[in-house]
Amino acid sequence: MMKKNIIKLIMSTIIINYSIQVFFVLSGYKLQGDLLVFSADNNILNMVDPIPQIIVLMAILIGLAVNAVLVTIAIGLYQKFETFDITKMFEVKE
Amino acid sequence: MTELVVLLIVMIIGAVVALEIKDLLSSVVIIGALGLCLSVGFVLLKAPDLAMVQLVVELILMVILIRATVIEDKHDNNKKRENAYFFVVISSLVVFLSAAFFIIRKLPIFGKPIFRISYAYLKDLNINALGSNILASLMLDWRVFDVFGCMIALFVAVICVLLLVKGKRKI
Amino acid sequence: MPEKKNNLNLSYKSKGMSLAVKTVTRLSVGMLLLYGVNMTLHGHMIPGGGFAAGIFIALAFLNLILAFGKDPAKERLNQRRMAIIMGLGLILFLFIGMLGFGKGFFFADFFKNNTGFFSILGGKNIPFYNIAISLQVSSGLLTIFLCLTLLKIKGE
Numbered sequence: 461m462m463k464k465n466i467i468k469l470i471m472s473t474i475i476i477n478y479s480i481q482v483f484f485v486l487s488g489y490k491l492q493g494d495l496l497v498f499s500a501d502n503n504i505l506n507m508v509d510p511i512p513q514i515i516v517l518m519a520i521l522i523g524l525a526v527n528a529v530l531v532t533i534a535i536g537l538y539q540k541f542e543t544f545d546i547t548k549m550f551e552v553k554e
Numbered sequence: 555m556t557e558l559v560v561l562l563i564v565m566i567i568g569a570v571v572a573l574e575i576k577d578l579l580s581s582v583v584i585i586g587a588l589g590l591c592l593s594v595g596f597v598l599l600k601a602p603d604l605a606m607v608q609l610v611v612e613l614i615l616m617v618i619l620i621r622a623t624v625i626e627d628k629h630d631n632n633k634k635r636e637n638a639y640f641f642v643v644i645s646s647l648v649v650f651l652s653a654a655f656f657i658i659r660k661l662p663i664f665g666k667p668i669f670r671i672s673y674a675y676l677k678d679l680n681i682n683a684l685g686s687n688i689l690a691s692l693m694l695d696w697r698v699f700d701v702f703g704c705m706i707a708l709f710v711a712v713i714c715v716l717l718l719v720k721g722k723r724k725i
Numbered sequence: 726m727p728e729k730k731n732n733l734n735l736s737y738k739s740k741g742m743s744l745a746v747k748t749v750t751r752l753s754v755g756m757l758l759l760y761g762v763n764m765t766l767h768g769h770m771i772p773g774g775g776f777a778a779g780i781f782i783a784l785a786f787l788n789l790i791l792a793f794g795k796d797p798a799k800e801r802l803n804q805r806r807m808a809i810i811m812g813l814g815l816i817l818f819l820f821i822g823m824l825g826f827g828k829g830f831f832f833a834d835f836f837k838n839n840t841g842f843f844s845i846l847g848g849k850n851i852p853f854y855n856i857a858i859s860l861q862v863s864s865g866l867l868t869i870f871l872c873l874t875l876l877k878i879k880g881e
Contacts (some may be wrong), residue, residue, distance in 0.1 A: 467578060467622055471585055474615070478592055479561055482562070487566050491665035495600050496689045497772065505676060507688070508600050509667045518704040521776060521862070523710035524611050527871045531622045532718045535876065537622045538625060551642045602772040612779040614787070614866060690774040691752050694854045698832045699856075702818065705861055709815055712865045716808070719872040 466534045466544050470527065475525045488512035527550050558598050565591050578623045586616040603689050730752035732803025741793050750792040757785040761859070775855035779862025788865055795875060807868045827877050 463469060488509030496510055534544070541549045565588055572584040591611030596605035662668055673697055676688075694702060761781035764773040789797070822832040 463573070465583070466582070467619070468670070470619075471581065472573060474585060474632075475572070475588070478565075478569075478588060479710070482565075482592065482595065485596065485601055485604065486664070487661065488667050489599050489665060490667055493600060495602070496687070497602075498686045498688055505673070507676070508852075509669050509672060510689055510692050511697075513601050513604055513689060514697050515709060516601075517607060517660060517662050517689075517693070517776060518700060520611055522606055522697055522704060522707050522711075523614060525708050525869070526615070527710050528618055528873070529620050529714050529718075532715050532873065535873075536718055544625075568747060603777065606773055606777045607780065610777065610784055613748070613784065613795070614780070616869070618873060619793075644856065647775075685776065686770050687768070687772060687773075689813070690769055690851055692773070694851045698854070701858070702832075704824070705815055705818060708865050709811065709861065712811065712868050715869050716804075717873050719876055 464545050464547055465539065466546055468533065469546075470530050473530070474523075474527060477519070481519060484519075508521050524542040561591055561598070562593050565675065574707070582616065582619045582623055585619065586612060589615070603687075695724075728756065729764050735841035746792050750788055754788055757781060757788065761785065761863075765855050765859045766852065769851040776862060779853070780787030780866065782859065782863040783866040783870070786863075789872055790870070790874060799875070803857070807864045810864040811861055814857050814859075814864065817857040817860065818854065821857065823849060832871065864868065 463472075488511065490506075490508050492506075493508045494506055496507055496513070537549065538544060543549060568584055568588050568591070572581045573663065575584070577579050589608060593605045593612065596602075598607060645689040672692070673691070764771070764778035764781060765775060768774040825832050829838045837863065
């Protein structure tokens with residue numbers, strides 16, 4: 461988060477997104493649990509916790525859409541200021 | 555469990571390298587490798603649906619990022635900010651870690667989730683009238699309002715992109 | 726006699742990547758699309774569901790755009806058409822939720838514990854939700870991607 465380049469900032473948000481997804485799925489994992497698919501030899505009460513997986517499934521998609529919006533804003537800023545550097549963006553041109 | 559630990563350590567190292575490397579294109583490629591590692595990790599954590607979605611989302615995200623990186627920037631890319639920002643980052647990191655230290659102690663042990671909310675739902679499921687994929691049937695029966703909110707969020711994001719682009723040039 | 730206009734301009738000579746990429750793309754795009762549709766219709770049986778299926782369908786068209794350049798995509802995929810499909814998916818989802826009022830409340834499951842013909846759907850209305858979700862997700866992602874590819878940037 462200390463970089464000047466705006467693409468690196470977008471990448472850092474992506475990495476934060478990944479780490480939160482891994483944390484959610486890890487919190488719902490059960491040792492020797494079963495897959496979330498029903499079959500004859502699966503005990504339905506000995507499964508991995510489904511709620512974190514449902515939340516993460518939606519979080520992945522929303523993360524993709526938000527990152528696309530961020531990249532579009534970055535390209536728009538480049539078209540206006542001709543740089544990716546966020547400190548040089550709002551300087552007055554001489 | 556050892557393979558999962560190795561995978562997570564590789565992911566942490568990869569995240570640090572991706573942010574510190576000088577070339578922008580190679581850092582995008584490392585982000586892609588991180589996503590693939592995450593997808594393998596989801597398979598190890600017994601979440602095949604998530605692995606499938608993550609694998610494909612990663613491809614689309616990489617194409618979008620490469621689209622932004624092919625632009626040549628004239629200025630130097632890899633400079634850091636002044637020292638004043640450094641103290642802000644360090645202090646926020648200290649606050650975050652100390653909060654995490656107290657919260658993680660309250661969490662249940664790894665491998666034994668609390669499993670109280672979904673237990674109430676799974677207990678009185680009618681198994682005969684159920685598709686095999688329990689995740690989908692839970693998601694679209696019990697948490698269907700969440701899915702609806704997710705779809706609205708996606709819709710709003712697409713409209714944002716359309717507005718941002720359409721001001722510049724008509725397609 | 727006027728010359729017939731070739732709508733699907735997927736010849737080897739069009740702009741885009743090399744010949745090997747084009748051949749592999751033409752062979753594999755149909756299978757990708759078929760896999761997405763299969764995953765939509767069997768979303769209650771196999772791992773996947775509507776979200777993954779929608780992204781697969783979007784990926785198939787994205788593959789075409791990448792291999793054959795911008796021009797065939799511009800002819801075939803109108804932005805207005807994509808926006809209409811996207812709105813249709815969302816409205817379909819809401820409509821299925823509204824049908825639940827017949828059973829009592831919003832988003833109620835009107836096929837629950839059905840043992841007639843509709844028990845082939847797993848006894849629930851999940852396949853209908855899956856169709857709506859895959860329509861919306863695929864067209865939304867394609868719209869985002871088209872906007873980003875067709876945008877012209879000064880520096881290039």
